[in-house]
Amino acid sequence: MQITFLGHATLLIETAGKRLLVDPFISGNEQVDGKIDIKGLKPDYILVTHAHQDHTLDVEEIGKMSNATVVSNFEIATYYENKGLKAHPMNHGGNWKFDFGTLKYVNAIHTSSFADGTYGGQPGGFILSSEGKHIYIAGDTALTMDMKLIPMSFHLDLAVLPIGDNFTMGVDDALLASDFVECSRVLGCHYDTFGYIVIDHDQAIQKFSKKGKELILLEIGGALTV
Numbered sequence: 001m002q003i004t005f006l007g008h009a010t011l012l013i014e015t016a017g018k019r020l021l022v023d024p025f026i027s028g029n030e031q032v033d034g035k036i037d038i039k040g041l042k043p044d045y046i047l048v049t050h051a052h053q054d055h056t057l058d059v060e061e062i063g064k065m066s067n068a069t070v071v072s073n074f075e076i077a078t079y080y081e082n083k084g085l086k087a088h089p090m091n092h093g094g095n096w097k098f099d100f101g102t103l104k105y106v107n108a109i110h111t112s113s114f115a116d117g118t119y120g121g122q123p124g125g126f127i128l129s130s131e132g133k134h135i136y137i138a139g140d141t142a143l144t145m146d147m148k149l150i151p152m153s154f155h156l157d158l159a160v161l162p163i164g165d166n167f168t169m170g171v172d173d174a175l176l177a178s179d180f181v182e183c184s185r186v187l188g189c190h191y192d193t194f195g196y197i198v199i200d201h202d203q204a205i206q207k208f209s210k211k212g213k214e215l216i217l218l219e220i221g222g223a224l225t226v
Contacts, residue, residue: 060083072124075120107125142173147177188204
C-alpha cells in the first residue's frame with residue numbers, strides 16, 4: 001500500500017489495484033503551487049471525512065472527471081449524488097467491504113458544513129483495512145476518548161493525524177492520540193497550510209521521538225509505503 005501526501009489533509013492511497021483519494025483540497029492550496037495535476041489523479045474512490053472546503057474543494061471536479069465513487073456520511077454522499085456523482089453513504093460505526101478492502105466510519109469531534117452553508121452531517125474518520133494492513137485516517141478532530149475503542153478491533157500500521165492545532169489537535173494531543181490508538185507510526189497532516197496552523201517541524205518530530213514514536217512529515221508529492 002502506497003500513500004502519497006498531496007498537501008494539507010489530502011492523500012492518494014494506492015492499494016489492491018485501486019486508487020483512493022482522501023479529502024481533495026488541491027486547486028485552492030497555495031502550497032501545492034502547480035505540483036499536482038488533478039487531471040492525472042484518476043481515483044476510483046474519493047473518501048471525504050467532513051464537508052469543510054479545505055477537504056472538499058476539488059471533490060466535484062475530480063469526481064466528474066474520474067467517475068469515482070464518493071464515500072462519506074449520508075449527508076455528504078447525498079449532496080454529491082444530487083450533483084450527479086456516484087456515492088456510497090456510511091455513518092458512524094458502520095463497516096463496508098469494497099473491492100479494495102474494508103472501511104469503517106468512526107467518530108471525530110469537529111464541525112461540518114459546505115461552503116454554500118449546506119449541512120454536512122457529523123464529521124468522521126476512516127479505518128482502512130486492505131492488503132493485510134490497517135490505517136486510521138482521523139480527519140479533522142479533537143483528541144477524543146473514542147479513539148481508545150480502535151485498538152480493541154484493529155492493530156494499526158499507521159495513524160494519519162491532524163497536528164496543526166487551533167482547528168484540530170495539536171502535536172501534544174496527537175501524541176496522546178497515538179497512545180490511545182496504540183500506533184507508534186504517525187503521518188502528520190493539516191498543518192502549515194494557513195497561518196493559524198503553522199508548526200515547528202523539528203520540535204514536533206522530537207516530541208514523538210522522545211516517546212519512542214515516529215512522526216512522518218512528507219513533502220507535497222512525497223510518499224510512504226505501509
